[in-house]
Amino acid sequence: MAADLIRERAAALDAGDPLADLRDAFVVDDDGPLYVDGNSLGRLPHATAERIKGLVDEWGARLVTAWPDWIEAPSRIGDQLAEHVLGARPGEVLACDSVTVNLYKLAGAVLDAEPGPLVALADDFPTDRYVLEGLAAQQGVELRLVRREELREASRDARLTAVSKIDYRSGEIVSEDEVEGLVLWDLSHAAGAIEIDLADAQLAVGCTYKYLNGGPGAPAFLYVREDLQTRLTSPIQGWFGQREQFEMGPRYEPAPGIDRFLAGTPPILSLVAVQSGVELTAEATMAAIAEKTRRLTDLFVELHDAWLAPLGFTLASPRDAATRGGHVSLAHPHGWQVCRALVERANVVPDFRRPDLVRFGFPALYTRFEDVFEAARRTKQLVELGAHREMDAAPARVT
Amino acid sequence: MAADLIRERAAALDAGDPLADLRDAFVVDDDGPLYVDGNSLGRLPHATAERIKGLVDEWGARLVTAWPDWIEAPSRIGDQLAEHVLGARPGEVLACDSVTVNLYKLAGAVLDAEPGPLVALADDFPTDRYVLEGLAAQQGVELRLVRREELREASRDARLTAVSKIDYRSGEIVSEDEVEGLVLWDLSHAAGAIEIDLADAQLAVGCTYKYLNGGPGAPAFLYVREDLQTRLTSPIQGWFGQREQFEMGPRYEPAPGIDRFLAGTPPILSLVAVQSGVELTAEATMAAIAEKTRRLTDLFVELHDAWLAPLGFTLASPRDAATRGGHVSLAHPHGWQVCRALVERANVVPDFRRPDLVRFGFPALYTRFEDVFEAARRTKQLVELGAHREMDAAPARVT
Numbered sequence: 062m063a064a065d066l067i068r069e070r071a072a073a074l075d076a077g078d079p080l081a082d083l084r085d086a087f088v089v090d091d092d093g094p095l096y097v098d099g100n101s102l103g104r105l106p107h108a109t110a111e112r113i114k115g116l117v118d119e120w121g122a123r124l125v126t127a128w129p130d131w132i133e134a135p136s137r138i139g140d141q142l143a144e145h146v147l148g149a150r151p152g153e154v155l156a157c158d159s160v161t162v163n164l165y166k167l168a169g170a171v172l173d174a175e176p177g178p179l180v181a182l183a184d185d186f187p188t189d190r191y192v193l194e195g196l197a198a199q200q201g202v203e204l205r206l207v208r209r210e211e212l213r214e215a216s217r218d219a220r221l222t223a224v225s226k227i228d229y230r231s232g233e234i235v236s237e238d239e240v241e242g243l244v245l246w247d248l249s250h251a252a253g254a255i256e257i258d259l260a261d262a263q264l265a266v267g268c269t270y271k272y273l274n275g276g277p278g279a280p281a282f283l284y285v286r287e288d289l290q291t292r293l294t295s296p297i298q299g300w301f302g303q304r305e306q307f308e309m310g311p312r313y314e315p316a317p318g319i320d321r322f323l324a325g326t327p328p329i330l331s332l333v334a335v336q337s338g339v340e341l342t343a344e345a346t347m348a349a350i351a352e353k354t355r356r357l358t359d360l361f362v363e364l365h366d367a368w369l370a371p372l373g374f375t376l377a378s379p380r381d382a383a384t385r386g387g388h389v390s391l392a393h394p395h396g397w398q399v400c401r402a403l404v405e406r407a408n409v410v411p412d413f414r415r416p417d418l419v420r421f422g423f424p425a426l427y428t429r430f431e432d433v434f435e436a437a438r439r440t441k442q443l444v445e446l447g448a449h450r451e452m453d454a455a456p457a458r459v460t
Numbered sequence: 461m462a463a464d465l466i467r468e469r470a471a472a473l474d475a476g477d478p479l480a481d482l483r484d485a486f487v488v489d490d491d492g493p494l495y496v497d498g499n500s501l502g503r504l505p506h507a508t509a510e511r512i513k514g515l516v517d518e519w520g521a522r523l524v525t526a527w528p529d530w531i532e533a534p535s536r537i538g539d540q541l542a543e544h545v546l547g548a549r550p551g552e553v554l555a556c557d558s559v560t561v562n563l564y565k566l567a568g569a570v571l572d573a574e575p576g577p578l579v580a581l582a583d584d585f586p587t588d589r590y591v592l593e594g595l596a597a598q599q600g601v602e603l604r605l606v607r608r609e610e611l612r613e614a615s616r617d618a619r620l621t622a623v624s625k626i627d628y629r630s631g632e633i634v635s636e637d638e639v640e641g642l643v644l645w646d647l648s649h650a651a652g653a654i655e656i657d658l659a660d661a662q663l664a665v666g667c668t669y670k671y672l673n674g675g676p677g678a679p680a681f682l683y684v685r686e687d688l689q690t691r692l693t694s695p696i697q698g699w700f701g702q703r704e705q706f707e708m709g710p711r712y713e714p715a716p717g718i719d720r721f722l723a724g725t726p727p728i729l730s731l732v733a734v735q736s737g738v739e740l741t742a743e744a745t746m747a748a749i750a751e752k753t754r755r756l757t758d759l760f761v762e763l764h765d766a767w768l769a770p771l772g773f774t775l776a777s778p779r780d781a782a783t784r785g786g787h788v789s790l791a792h793p794h795g796w797q798v799c800r801a802l803v804e805r806a807n808v809v810p811d812f813r814r815p816d817l818v819r820f821g822f823p824a825l826y827t828r829f830e831d832v833f834e835a836a837r838r839t840k841q842l843v844e845l846g847a848h849r850e851m852d853a854a855p856a857r858v859t
Contacts, residue, residue: 064634090519090571098524105520113729117512121487121504122464126809127496131676155661158723159724161698162561173598185708188724191712195697199598206710270725277530277728298594299560300587310581311605313590325558325587326669329676330512330726410525415708 067364074360074430075345078378080345080353084427087274095409099423100388103274108337116333131329133279142282145343146273147248147265148258153319154284156269157327157334160249162297163266163283164192166322167245168221169296171264172196173441177220178203181213186229189247193223209239212353213377214242225296226251228388230414232358232378234386237261252282252422254387256351260282272387272424274338283322290318299324301383345426353425355382357433361421364437372444377418388422391440392416399440399453402448407439430431444445470759473829477795479744479752483826486673494808496835499649499787499821502673507736515732516787517616525702530728534679535719537734541681544742545672546647546664547657551717553683555668555734559648561696562665562682563591565721566644567620568695570663571595577602581611588591588646592622608638615639620769625650629813631757631777633785636660651681652741653786655750658683660732670787671823673737676699678730682721689717698723752824754781760788760820763836771843776817787821789813796854798839806838814854816856 075081087104096104098273101163117189139154147154158161168179179193182421183206189284190206197204207215212235216222221243227234227250234255235322246265251257253272265284269275285293304314315321342350359382365374369391377390393399396417403409403419421436443449474480486503495503516524538553546553556562568576578592582605589605598605606614611634615621620642625632625648626649628700633654638777645664652671658664664683668674684692693714700722703713714720758781764773768790776789792798795816802808802818810820820835842848 092523093521097522102519102524102527105516110516110520113512115517117504117509117675120501121509122489122492124495124503125501125807125811126493126803127674128501154635158557158561159726161700161724162557162696165696165698165723178717186699187702187708189706190710191697191699191702194712199695239473268725276516277527278725278731279729280727281724294592296598297561297564298590299564300590301560302587303586304592306586307814309586311589313593323681324564325560326667326677327558328679328730329728330678330733331730332677334729404525410523412524415706442808445519 064438068431071360071430071434074356078353078430079287080349080425081429082340083345084429086341087427089427091131091451095435095439096361097409097421097423097431097432098413099424100420101412103271103338103424104427105276106274106337106341108340109276109334112194112337113330113334116330122126129363134329134332135323135327137333138339139282141339141343143335145339146257146347148319148392149284150287151457153320155319156280156282156332157323158281160247160266160268161188161192162324163281164189164223164247165196166295166297166324167264167266167285168193168196169285170222170293171221171243172200173296174204174293175220176200176202176263178205178218180205180207180215180219180222182206182224183208185225186247189223189225205301205400212240216242216244221245223247223251226257227254227454228420230377230390232388232390234384249387251389253350254354256347262286262422263289269335269338271329273335273342274426275335276331280328285319285322290321295322295324297324301325301327341426347377350425354387354423355385357423357425357428358382358385358387358389358429360430360433361423361437364434365391368437368441372441380405388420390418390420392417393419398449398452399444401452403440403445406448408441409436409439463570463837465724467650467762467830470829470833473755475625477752477829478749479824482740482744483739483812483828486826488826490608493830494834494838496808496820496831497813498821498823500811500818501676502670502737502823503826504675505673505736505740507739508673508675508733511736512578512698512729514735515729533728534722536728537731538630538681538718539737542736544738545651545656545746547659548642548683548754553681554718554721556722556732557668557680559646559665559680560587561723562680563588563622563644563646564725565694565696566590566663566665566682566684567622568596569619569692570642571599571601572695573692574619575599575601576605577617579604579606579611579614579618579621581623582607584624585646585648587625588622611638612640615641615643617819621681622646624637624648625656626653629776629789629817631785631787631789632784647657649785649787652749653753661685662688668734668737672734673825674734674739675730678734679727683717684721692719693724694725700724722850740825748823752764753786753822754784756822756824756827756829757781757784757786757788759829759832760822760836763833764790767840771840786823787819789817789819791816792818794848797848797851798843800851801842802839803806805847808835808838808841
């Protein structure tokens, strides 16, 4: 395909993009790197910088007297996530802790209520597998690590199956039909990228620092369907999950609703930073974001086929946009070197996942079709020139 | 005592205070409330406001490429806490998660290694008791909640005793001699208020948002003595505690050192905010802070005896400064109303703890002897006028 024609098409798509203006809501240096790693860490919304400054000023001026406002942040932001991102109801979501700790709380609560075997995908994101591995050892239950095609049958007999909604490497969506029984969904790569409807789901956790632009290490979220809340108790019995927290009573008595899954004092600076990103998502609507995500990734897949496949790349993500999240992974025999060369020689920032995947993320809120074109064009040019051959092989420790 | 004479003495003490200038390192509105609740939430250091702005800018500009710096924050700040606040060695402290989650990780690790009975004080801070209560139920071990005078004997037969170094109500220091066996110290009210030497201690957790001025809900810390680290494994097996995190290998293998007690991605905004507060403490030195703390609280006790005891107050903190932390609690039959009247009528901000305690906190980094005088004077005046009688009784839920 002639690059000029594609570039024109990309420009036309940008001109017709109903979300195009939202890019201006983010800090973007147009002379800076071409950033295609928003699936790892989202961009900074201008409103977030303002909000954080306001919060810091509030700390300085109001000190402890501001706590009655701050203390509502986990459920306030949780409700916003529920309504605008997750298809859940008010009182079913909290913003708190990390994905890891939230996985532990929910899976631990399920096992405390009734022990039984756990199931996870053998190639799921590490923290999901590690958390379950630890819980299984503590509780003396089996953890079955299975392949995707074994998931449905294995989940049928499990006490709990934990599975990522979108695979962190391939970007492939796992559908509800692939898993049965009680399921704990990890929505880390899904929240803010695809439309989610938790109405029929029981348990979920997820991340806010990727497509939701909450900031580095921003607090995660957890979801417990309302009718399950009183049947589960967090294994981490903290004072923020206590029914009458400031009674400071003699025994732990879990709060009646979702608050029982809070643990300790929430990190307010990082927590309020989440809010502006969620509000931008709400403004765009998840329907529009998901539609644009499909079109952005479709364009990249098309350019892969035309330009990159002949250079040794293989599409490691679904070809069908309906089963794909917000990133596209390309395998290459020298994937690590390609990724390094993109950063160091082509001013493109994707990321790398072992063994040989270069991940290109295209968050719809601020990614232009032109960026997709540029990412593919620069990758093509770089590999044609052999610039990746000058890079060192992958070190033992890849960050 | 004549108020004028005391005020002169307080002014003289301030004039001779070697830490006096450090007050200027904090945001203080001299026309604002008289803040004596730094034991609950410390003040905002000017340097922290700058540091947070810098971090937000770094997020916006460097995005994911800044992670190699950020990822060191838990151990970097941990090492600063170890050296300047805790009397621990490098590689023994992490800044991470909340006190609640850290208590859970360390107490859980001890029980996973070898189950056995737990001991705690029946009137210790709620989250400490609740976390142990939950762990005891999960592991099928006994939790003995004991009185202070029973602690030593009970701890002798315990697998683990968890105890606050400073009582959150009375401000009384619990000495090493009062507890035996394996001890998990909660240093929340001690860190930054008194000198701590963890050289002989085994396990500890604590809070950075009180005397260390880390900000609302700032990440907590945990300490594991070096020789114990390889014998304990966190029950929350997260990817940040994994030996080679980005290998993303099939099985959890804990990192060799203190990093094994990390769980998920740390909230970087809230975490870096901790650093400036710790640096101010380092500048002052804990020896000077502890000395000033004793003199500040001595003055308040003296003024209590002279002015407040005749008005129905009772000293609920130790009279001996050597066994006292940074706050002084006064019991009063109408403690709640006195506390509310101080806030609403006298522009003083202490806090209240059930059933009848008004807590006055005097963090040495920014509290003047004049502030101690003023807090006592306004309390005296208010109760003499009967202003507290106009306040409502304590509501069911006190925040």
